[in-house]
Amino acid sequence: MIVVDRVSKYYGEHAAVRDLDFTIEAGQCVGFLGLNGAGKSTTLRLLSCLLLPTSGRITIRGFDAEADPHEIRKLIGYLPDTPPLYPEMTVERYLRFAGKLRRMSRAELEKRLPEALERTALTAVAEQPINTLSHGYKQRVGIAQAIIHRPALLILDEPIQGLDPVQIVEMRELIRALSGEHTILLSSHNLLEVERTCDRVLMLSHGRIVEQGEGLGAKAGYRDAARKHGAELEVRGSEEAVRAALSDLEGVAITMIAPLGDEVLRVKIESPADARELIAARVVERGLGLRRLERASTDLEEAFLQFRDAGREEARA
């Protein structure tokens, strides 16, 4: 559905993105992951035809972004990092305006408006002026304007930014629910959020894609790690004793042992199921001092830092 062919975007001398090269199939939910300034928003703005590439070519459903932006705009719904809202309008009036902008007929609007309101849980506030809504609701209105015309491609730039934890969960569920009927592209600097929401991740650093597609998980091992229930513990004892204690636990593999000083070791393990109780029991049984045991949650961050550093090296080169 989307073909991005060696696309670069320069602001003066500064390269916001360089040599982007990827394709996205219809129906996928793809996350653009990267730190601030990595080029996520620029990539999404290029895909939504708000910007033109300095070089390279973007086609969406066969339409060229440079030659046929008007055709592409008919296909997309876009939520920028700040929802484009008219504060003095009521939610319903605003959504009607957004629908008409997308060339919806009156009949289509009458049918689609209640659906969009319900889908984004806005029915109760439909008659309220937008400037009286909370940040979370404004974000929902932003999503509602992006989906009201059932676009083939939904582009969401930092959709969870500024939301509280409850709103983040609700937003994630909403995006997952939408992924069945739209191709979704979203950006985030939140690793776990992208992992939880998207089928595929494109990792950006310094304007370049440092990893993408299915290979990302395999290379970093983080998808496996997530599936394998990593755990991390601190144990007082010798390395030999720790290895001996844990090595014969079924399916448990030690991935790292590092001394922390004072005869304490930091140990990372992987297992097909959550083995923390077994590990705790074995360590205590062997007379080792268990100081800390918790589920490992840092694999994603480590993978990200690894790729980010790779991108930095490439950028320097």
Added chain:
Amino acid sequence: MKNIGLILSRELGSYVRTPSAYFIAAAVLLVDGLLFNAFAVGERRLSSEVLQIFFYFAGIVTMGGGVLFSMRLLAEDRWTGTDVLLFTSPIREGEVVLGKYLAALIFLSVLTVASLYVPALIFVNGKVSFGHIAAGYLGMILLGATTLAIGTFASSLTENPFFAVILSFVFVVLLELCWPIGQIADPPLQELLSYASLHTKHFHASQRGLLQLSDVVFYLSLIYLSLLAATKVLQNRRFR
């Protein structure tokens, strides 16, 4: 056309629902009345002279109104990020410019016509022709429309509405300054510079109750060029 109507109706709704438009409208009408009271009445004058003086000042006030109304047209959308909604929709940049411009023009025209109470006061103690009033008001609306178009262009150049109003003011003042500069310049520069004056050169006939085709052509040309330039600026944003 449908898209222009859509933008126009949203903008007009926004004027009705936001207080700033009412503040500007009230200020323009107040200043019209105060200037009329200060300069046009008092001394013994012919009614047509009183009307000419009213149109002279009301023309300047309308220009000010045009500058103020134009500041929010395109700059505010960029400031608040709502331009993204427009430019990710299947709508042309020219349609956005025209829809917003026409909405502001309708509001400014209604406001200008609302000052009719001032020339109506002349009928209390005098007599003026309806033709003089009509020519004056048409001239004022054209003058306001031109200022508004120049302001729309200025508003396309920046995302800050405050800078937009300053820029618009500078453009209008520079055009007006062409008149005094033209008076001290040698031909052919003299005619060329004088021709660029919005008020002194091209509004003069309307003030006196005459609507000249050359003035109308000048105003319409400037409106067209300004709106075209604003559209080009919006189109070029994709390249930035």
